[in-house]
Amino acid sequence: MVKITFLGTSAQIPTVRRNHTAVLLTYEGENILIDCGEGTQRQFRKARLNPCKVTRILITHRHGDHVFGLPGLISTLDLSEYNKTLYIYGPKGIKRFLESFLGLDYVKRNFEIKIEEVSGAFFEGKDFYLEAEKMEHGIPTNAYTFVKKGQRRIDRAKLKKSKLPSGPLLKKLKEGKDITYEGKKYLAKNLTYSEGDKKISFVIDTGMNKRIVPFVKDSDLLICESSFDEEMKEMAKEHLHLTAKQAGEIAKKSKSKKLILTHISQRYDKDIKGLLGEAKKVFKNSSVAEDFDKVEI
Ligand SMILES: [Zn+2]
């Protein structure tokens, strides 16, 4: 099971109900934090989670509501004798920004921080991988997907064409290993496919663009920003954000199974029904995240 915990669900300004953006994905030994808005480490405590278990941090972009929690969290990890390498990933330019923002060149810490600027597939775990795609938000911004790989199966049609004999060689292919037969090399990725993948997508802060739908295609869970409602769609366009309706359209077009809206403006703090209704009209299986909501996929 992949577990998602919403640690913060507000847009630019936090409210009593909603803290700045942060989502935690827990799977096996991995605790992957997506964005780290101000106060995220305290949200961990309130959720009865240990921030020292964080293994990787995926930053969508360097706007304050997505990164202002990093210095505090990192300082707590240091005081708590965090002893792993902390991996932080982000879009182009994030390395230089964080080096200065976190004082990496002059603050001595007891653990190592590795920052990588990523696009495309950038990390492969035992049975999952992470991907990044460029979004449009005025500054370099990434959307992310987490894909847990299902079972690898032989593509029978391709196998027939290849004229490979059945037997132990096919077992190797099923394990994802490339094989050589009569001097010719056969790549596992060309003759097999993965069935039963679980995909979770994070689209946080972006204007509508043509890269979103293909990137989040067939998500089991799409977590998508929804900063504005239909009435404010011009504002959304101008500030490069999405409306609830657009989030619904992305979920529908990408054939995602479930949509959760987040990055909610304080404007809708008292009444979220209108915003949710607009997404539901287009995509029925929609909901709005609240701080500390948990979902298992
Ligand atoms: Zn934001």
Ligand SMILES: [Zn+2]
């Ligand atoms: Zn932003």
